[in-house]
Amino acid sequence: MNRNDKRFIKCEQLIREGFIELLRTTNYNDISINHLCSTLCISKNTFYAHYLNKDELLHTIVNEQIENVFSIQKSSQQPFDSKNIDDLRFVYIHYFEYIQNNSDLLKILFSRDNEINFNTQISHRYKKLFLELINAKHQETHICPDKILMIDYYVAGGINFIKNWLLYHQDTISIAEAQNILWNLSSETNQFINN
Structure with a gap:
């Protein structure tokens, strides 16, 4: 067919x-x-x-979700340039809109993380993206270990913040409040990574 x-x-x-x-x-x-x-x-x-099998089906669903999230990131030209802070804010707003619009599926993927490893997969993709953006911005072939650790911290914290908000706090913390909390936390990290 x-x-x-x-x-x-x-x-x-x-x-x-x-x-x-x-x-x-x-x-x-x-x-x-x-x-x-x-x-x-x-x-x-x-x-x-x-x-081919249920693993391929799951892989397709997970990758589609990750690609959808990353398409939001691609819409911003230079998310780490402090001169374009509005671009980064735009990305955050659209991330949360996407998360809210797809919350049922994302809740399933995050809640089944011990079986699916969605958290790990999206974290690896974000880390790779951050490293590519830093390399492109600074033409660095070697990134300092402290920046790599900060990226690990930032990615793990951001993904887990979203996961926990979706699974446990979506009813008590509004989307706007969640955006602001993550925005405030990530602004400091972005400044460190930017330097």
Whole structure:
């Protein structure tokens, strides 16, 4: 079947949504292709026309979320240039809008982190991005260990802040408050990384 066919695309979306629903209530390791297919009333052949296995399905969903988040970052030209602080603020506002609009899926990915490693995957991508931005800005081939440690701290803290806000505090701390808290914490770190 043609991957651009509307039926193929609709079925792929059905598989993803059904898988995400199962993740909501079932441990990843306990989800089988048989279970997924019977829940969705599709054949195993239909599933395998879209994905090699459940790991590829999960990988696709996780990577899609990470790419969506990173597309926000790419919309800002120089996020670490203190002269363009408005660009960084723009990125934060759009991050939180994306997080709020996709909170159900992100909650599942973060809450199943011991099985999925979403936190680790997105942290590695952010660290890589920060290092690339620093290299591009300063033409540094070797980044000082203190900056690398600060990037590790910043990335881990930022990702865990978002994770904990989503999972435990979204009802008590507004999106605007969360943005401001993270903005204030990250402003100091950005100044250190920028120097």
